Amino acid sequence: xxxxxxxxxxxxxxxxxxxxxxxxxxxxxxxxxxxxxxxxxxxxxxxxxxxxxxxxxxxxxxxxxxxxxxxxxxxxxxxxxxxxxxxxxxxxxxxxxxxxxxxxxxxxxxxxxxxxxxxxxxxxxxxxxxxxxxxxxxxxxxxxxxxxxxxxxxxxxxxxxxxxxxxxxxxxxxxxxxxxxxxxxxxxxxxxxxxxxxxxxx
Amino acid sequence: xxxxxxxxxxxxxxxxxxxxxxxxxxxxxxxxxxxxxxxxxxxxxxxxxxxxxxxxxxxxxxxxxxxxxxxxxxxxxxxxxxxxxxxxxxxxxxxxxxxxxxxxxxxxxxxxxxxxxxxxxxxxxxxxxxxxxxxxxxxxxxxxxxxxxxxxxxxxxxxxxxxxxxxxxxxxxxxxxxxxxxxxxxxxxxxxxxxxxxxxxx
Numbered sequence: 001x002x003x004x005x006x007x008x009x010x011x012x013x014x015x016x017x018x019x020x021x022x023x024x025x026x027x028x029x030x031x032x033x034x035x036x037x038x039x040x041x042x043x044x045x046x047x048x049x050x051x052x053x054x055x056x057x058x059x060x061x062x063x064x065x066x067x068x069x070x071x072x073x074x075x076x077x078x079x080x081x082x083x084x085x086x087x088x089x090x091x092x093x094x095x096x097x098x099x100x101x102x103x104x105x106x107x108x109x110x111x112x113x114x115x116x117x118x119x120x121x122x123x124x125x126x127x128x129x130x131x132x133x134x135x136x137x138x139x140x141x142x143x144x145x146x147x148x149x150x151x152x153x154x155x156x157x158x159x160x161x162x163x164x165x166x167x168x169x170x171x172x173x174x175x176x177x178x179x180x181x182x183x184x185x186x187x188x189x190x191x192x193x194x195x196x197x198x199x200x201x202x
Numbered sequence: 203x204x205x206x207x208x209x210x211x212x213x214x215x216x217x218x219x220x221x222x223x224x225x226x227x228x229x230x231x232x233x234x235x236x237x238x239x240x241x242x243x244x245x246x247x248x249x250x251x252x253x254x255x256x257x258x259x260x261x262x263x264x265x266x267x268x269x270x271x272x273x274x275x276x277x278x279x280x281x282x283x284x285x286x287x288x289x290x291x292x293x294x295x296x297x298x299x300x301x302x303x304x305x306x307x308x309x310x311x312x313x314x315x316x317x318x319x320x321x322x323x324x325x326x327x328x329x330x331x332x333x334x335x336x337x338x339x340x341x342x343x344x345x346x347x348x349x350x351x352x353x354x355x356x357x358x359x360x361x362x363x364x365x366x367x368x369x370x371x372x373x374x375x376x377x378x379x380x381x382x383x384x385x386x387x388x389x390x391x392x393x394x395x396x397x398x399x400x401x402x403x404x
């Protein structure tokens with residue numbers, strides 16, 4: 001039985017990474033998709049585990065063959081999600097999480113891709129400001145940019161199948177987990193992702 | 203935001219009642235639909251809480267006006283689920299559970315009713331036999347009849363949106379709860395059933 005593809009977006013500072021950490025590794029048979037990148041591997045990063053590290057030429061060829069679900073160029077490096085990699089994992093009955101921004105999600109939404117689109121939001125504007133400032137990792141210019149982007153991204157929330165408000169982290173994790181379990185049940189799979197075996201009638 | 207209607211069926215001995223007890227009363231804003239009946243109230247039963255107690259004439263008039271989602275005659279008494287009662291509760295943003303047999307569910311499935319159909323099954327035939335015998339409440343003839351009915355009912359499992367195997371009670375409750383929470387999130391409601399308020403952008 002095929003796995004499900006979850007497309008998850010959130011404005012910066014919403015707590016998406018924390019929520020996903022509570023899901024991946026705690027629920028069996030769900031993992032992040034492994035992206036392709038042209039940037040060099042950092043110390044400790046493993047090919048095919050952290051990324052598929054590929055040459056610029058190979059990346060561009062794949063891109064031009066329409067082999068990526070989505071791709072982006074960041075600081076001169078390419079990053080992309082290979083259709084084939086995702087499909088192979090789904091065929092094996094594993095669920096895949098694709099953590100992408102609103103713009104990437106919008107593109108996938110208008111494609112024929114079968115996926116579940118989930119948007120995570122902060123509970124309020126004030127709270128988002130507080131969280132971005134409280135992290136202490138960004139200067140004011142960066143914070144202002146993140147807030148401006150959040151404002152734009154919030155407008156797209158309605159494009160998503162589900163909107164989860166991250167007011168309380170454990171509630172947000174519980175809702176995301178419920179969506180994953182519900183999709184498995186809908187696909188006639190058990191909560192752990194294995195196929196259901198119905199009671200024999202003999 | 204409107205509530206959801208859950209139609210739940212299970213062969214006798216599957217543990218449906220135990221599972222539903224763990225849901226109703228533990229999750230806010232979900233309750234059983236209150237049925238109409240022509241049988242007299244038993245001691246302690248309250249009108250409009252346990253049942254709507256009505257006369258046979260009134261029941262038949264309603265039935266002939268097509269006012270019931272489903273109805274049945276059992277030992278000379280009529281039982282039915284009023285469309286209006288269910289719709290009123292859904293409009294108030296409450297989720298409703300309708301606990302009916304496979305035959306009733308099949309009728310509703312082929313109607314235009316918007317509902318979520320959930321089938322609960324025993325993990326195996328042997329286990330069902332064991333449970334029915336272990337209850338000690340039924341004689342062998344009744345057990346055999348229940349087993350025969352279960353065999354027929356299992357054939358209809360595929361008509362349902364979801365199939366939950368009750369191998370382990372807490373897992374079965376968890377899956378049913380996940381479906382309820384997922385539907386709320388899909389309807390832009392919080393897990394407790396209240397409408398979501400998205401982050402203000404001012």
